[in-house]
Amino acid sequence: MIITKIEPQQRKPHRKSIYIDGEFAFGIHDEVLLKFGLRRGDHLTPEKVVEITAYEEFRSGREKALKLLNRKPRTERELRTKLLHTGYSETTCERVLAHLREARLIDDLDYARRYAQESMTRKPMGERMLKQRLRQKGIPEDAIQTVLREMFPSESEELRYALELARRRLERHSNLSGHSLQKRSSDQWQEEQTGLSQHKKRIADYLVRRGFDWETVHRVLEEIFSADRIQKE
Template sequence: MGIITAIEAQKKRGSRRSIFVDGEFVAGVHEDVVLALGLAVGQVFDKERLAELLKAETKRKARESAIRLINYRDRSVSEIRRRLIGDDFPEEIVEEVTDQLSRAGLLNDEKFSRDWIKARSASKPMGKTRLAWELRSRGVDASTVDQALEELDEETEYDLALSAAARKLRKMDCADPLTKNRISSFLRRRGFDWDTISRVIDELCP
């Protein structure tokens, strides 16, 4: 146990503060952590207070890291969780940060799934099977994926398949007996079902 004798701004990083107890340096943390914990010169500082300080600083760093990732592109909750754990943040901290960001609306798997489907439909049309696989691989749970895919009805999926196949067909010739098989394989890889593929082929290469 000791007494906080100084809280000083660091010379090279002005937003960080050095904490001194009984004249000895014990930790360097962001100024937001100092304010959040209400640290002040003259306060008693023990092991429990040090643990609280270090946890708050680690949580701040984890949250900052998560927000940087989200600002780069939207992420699922699971993607953020995996990245933070991969960066050696404790699981307890990771759960607290992801819960906090979810409550703030910065992480939302429902919105993430809808936006993912919309973006894919615009740039690289895919069927439900492929879309579901991509979302599940990003850690979105099955019920959330199914709910998002409900907005993609049969005719919309057909239009997407038709658009994708038409682009592909620009480099092919329907007179070639292999073209139908190639278009079929292409659409299958994109996650479209056989009924949709058959309709598209009948439309483009009757």
């Protein structure tokens, strides 16, 4: 097997068409051409051709992955899924991911930390929901546990997040807060108490949907809606 011609591709001059024994064999990027030092007249074994074309696919997959990362951070699983969907082989995907890990361009633990911090700042959630979100993104279990320990070092931390979220919800969707409950007639008071109970249920349901456990939700309701606090206001 002898390289009989190397010529630039018309639409992609940075790529070269390689002809073996007078026939087109494969196309490669200039990077691959230089890496293997290919020249007209070189003798190639079938194994060498496989090595060259495998490296070309790796180079292409690496370029695709870098473009994806340039748009936004991604987990290893998200990148692998994208590359496989594009048509790259499992072997190429693993080779690309290994290269990116070595270059510190992907790090699932760092991604999980950033995701958790940004999510909890933007819209707090309970430990259960955060764990579910991280699993959905393909974060390894050991990294998930590390992040959960950092974000929820104690029960009081989850309570703090729940209180923050409940107060945001209360301010945005209700005029039923402690300071608004002043002296009313008996009928008005009963009506307000009914509305208050409904509002407490909505807040409770919302917190549960955000991944907080019932014990935390109960403590939040006690903190915000307790009769003593309302009467003091």
